[in-house]
Amino acid sequence: MTLYDKLGGEQGVRQLVDSFYYIMETDPLAVRIRNLHPADLSGSREKLFFYLSGWLGGPELYIQKYGHPRLRARHLPFSIGELERDEWMRCMIQALHALPVEPVVRRQLGNAFYQIADLMRNKQDGLPDYQFKD
Numbered sequence: 001m002t003l004y005d006k007l008g009g010e011q012g013v014r015q016l017v018d019s020f021y022y023i024m025e026t027d028p029l030a031v032r033i034r035n036l037h038p039a040d041l042s043g044s045r046e047k048l049f050f051y052l053s054g055w056l057g058g059p060e061l062y063i064q065k066y067g068h069p070r071l072r073a074r075h076l077p078f079s080i081g082e083l084e085r086d087e088w089m090r091c092m093i094q095a096l097h098a099l100p101v102e103p104v105v106r107r108q109l110g111n112a113f114y115q116i117a118d119l120m121r122n123k124q125d126g127l128p129d130y131q132f133k134d
C-alpha cells in the first residue's frame, strides 16, 4: 500500500493540499512564506496537488502535465532558509493533523515531508539583519 492509498487516495491528497493552503493563508506564523506566493493561490494549490499525487505513489499528474518537476530548481527564485522551511512544515504538520490518518502514517508523512522541505533550502542562514547595522 502506498502513502497515497494510506492518505485516502485523490480525495485525501486534495484535502491535505486545501488545508495546507488554508493554514498558510490564516496562520500569522506562516506570513513569510505566504508572501512568497502569488496573491491567488489556486495555481499553487493545483500544482502541489498534482505533484504530491505522484510523490506519494499515486498517478504522476505533475509529470504528465509539466514534465520533470525539477523541484529544487523551481524554488531557486525564492529565498528559502531554515525559517521558511519551518513555516512550510508548520503548515503541513497542521494539515496532516486535520486528516483522519493513523498516527504512524502521519509520522511517516511528516518525516518524508521534512526531508524534501529541507532540500529546498537555498540560502545560508546567518545573523539577523540588525546584527550588521552600526
Ligand code: HEM
Residues within 6 Å of the ligand: 033, 036, 037, 038, 043, 044, 045, 047, 048, 051, 066, 071, 074, 075, 078, 080, 084, 085, 088, 113, 116, 117, 118, 120, 121
Ligand atoms: C521549504 C519551504 C518551501 C517554500 C518556502 C516553498 C515556496 C514555494 C513558492 C513560493 C512557490 C511558487 C508558487 C507558485 O508558483 O504558485 C512554490 C511552488 C511549488 N512548490 Fe514549494 N515551497 C517549499 C517547499 C516545497 C515542498 C517541500 C514541496 C513538495 C513536497 C513543494 C512543492 C511545490 C510545487 C510542486 C510547486 C509548483 C512548481 C511549479 O510548477 O512551478 N514546495 N513553492
